[in-house]
Amino acid sequence: MQTTTDGQSSDTNSDPFRSSRSHTNQGDDTQREHSIGGATTSGRSNQQDQTKIKSMREDAVTASPALNTKPECRYGTKCRQQSDQTHCERFQHPAKTASPGATATADASNMKEECRYGSNCRYLSDPTHCDRFQHPTKTSLLGSTAHPSDQLSNKNLDTSSSSHSHTIHDDDMQKAYSIGGAIALERLSQQDQTTIKTMRDDAVIVVPGTYDHIDRVLAKLNIKFTVVEQHELINYPFRTYQTVYINCASKFPKEAAYRLREFVEKGLHIITTDWALRNVLQVAFSDFVKHNGQSTRDEVVGIEVVDPNHSFVSGFVLAAKHAQPQWWLETASHPIEIVNKEQVKVLIRSQALYDKYQSDAVIVTFDCGRGNVTHMISHFYLQRSETPNARHKMPAQQYAQDIKASDNITKLISKDGQNLNYAQIQSSSTSAQFIYNLVSNRLNSTKQSTS
Template identity: 35%
Template sequence: MGDFKKMEQAYKASSKLLEKRMAKERPIDLDILRKVKESSIIIVAGAYDKIELVLELIKVPYILIQPHEVSHIDLRSDQILIINCPGNVYEDSLLKIKEFVKKGGFLFTTDWALLNILEKIFPRYLKYNQRHTADDCVRVEVLDKSNKFLEGLFNEDADPIWWLESSSYPIQILDKTRVKVLIVSKEMQEKYGESPIVITFDYGDGTILHMTSHYYLQRAELRTKRHKMSAKEYAIKEVGLSADEAEMEELKGLSLGEAESAYSTTQFISNVIVEQQKKVKKRKEEKEEK
């Protein structure tokens, strides 16, 4: 089975692992995820990334638009705007996106959108370092383990590997007081000059989240004995399922490394959606109290 087919299977398995784990550990958050309305999430289609495929697997509704349509739609401050790589929107959309964030919207971008979106809107915050990556995998480390976006991604003893798409754009942080780095890679820094993998910062009342490479991973790298263990062992030992709960057809033939790569990205996007929904609810309640 090729890498892409394996990862496709891994994502199907991860969606089931996610639901079982959240039902046990975070039932309230799972309920929030289940109640997301289609209009809450706007995804801008990309030629190279397909975040919408992950949302389909975890049964979260969304509206998919083409890059040129950003200029014509109304964006609300309670929405999440996800822009897939490469992020080639019209120039007149950039100010609109900036105002959307300023008023409280959540912007999530991947890879080349660093240059095509973020660097243009927030030139003093971050930029592409002009040293694109190879098709590669690097070991990563979570810097801020208390951040809610990262809840449940990796266990303490995990040694996660992050896939870099060929020609991914490393993130150079310009404003280190405003931009917060969530996940780093020393290996990334050694090879390509910058260590940040996932970053976030606030602007106005809104939030920006950006990650290097593509969200929908197409392969995983199995470096260690742990990575080569079975996905079922991962489900039991690290996700916390019982042996019976881990008896899933989707896990058969998968390695721990493949399951972990898919699960971490599935959990990540779920966390982002849940946290934004909570923020919107809190903002609404505060407004009603005034």
């Protein structure tokens, strides 16, 4: 089994315009056009665009270059697929005119998309990122004023506003998850903590994706897991005591989705995020849930617990007593449409999500045969948080006081979290709590059976 992803069987959900993905996650996808890591804004094309492109492809246009009858690519010179031969055979792009004396290197550089973070980009040392995005040269920076794209102020992507202070630094969220994980672990009983420490190596299976990174969170929480690639799922020897965590990805083998359904009915549990709604659940569990056809923006929404007595969300009520937790949504995340309203339970909802996209479900769960499926519209790895009110702007220590955390947590925040705010710790600790709850409940219910 490999620990990095390979190209998989494609599905209709692949989208080359989830632009913020291009900042990290080297080699996650065969298209290798976008990834996640520390990026914060995105530009997935909408569903209408995808339908239009799909329709053009299905019409089998075989235009002669001489007649110039190929349809024009709607993204023109800014198209990120100009290096894709199949795409260029179907769509026409404006010809590039080289400036006098321009070198081949300069031409190649001009074909790159300009990095919207400019000289402030954190990935200037990442060769994969720099192969795809153009940055200002050191010479051009001398005496030049800051370009608007260097700032996190693109109004079209709603990445800043006067009432919301973004906390988007990846290193901050890494620290937040370390502290949030410690807070969440304290909420577990000693028995649950021991169960997690002694769990099987293969009790948790992680299927790598393109955009979410549950493996990062599990590592921070010291939860053991085994990595199984998408294509390996088709023949993987599942055990019914296992839980499979499926990261958000641009595509997923349909055969693997159908096989997961088969084993869920026998007792397997699966946890999915974001685009897995369309690539996995809508394929093999369409009698329960599906994508409602809309797409979110890159945004942070307040969440609230629907069923406080459900074991999966234990601890959330206390966490939200003084301020509503804020969870991040990736651009073009898929809102959930519940097909089977009798069997599908909404565990966490968001009023803001409903107001914008006519679906309030953030986390849903349902039994299928002897197994269970849990899906969340967001990612396990929350890249950032926001501070919509005064309490969210308070230091992390205030959150520790609000939930009556132990002295050990207070000392940990004093040592490692002095620069973190309330919202960051609240977001990371509730995300970590959800994962701990999932794992401990599953381990206790199966008693590590080898059935």
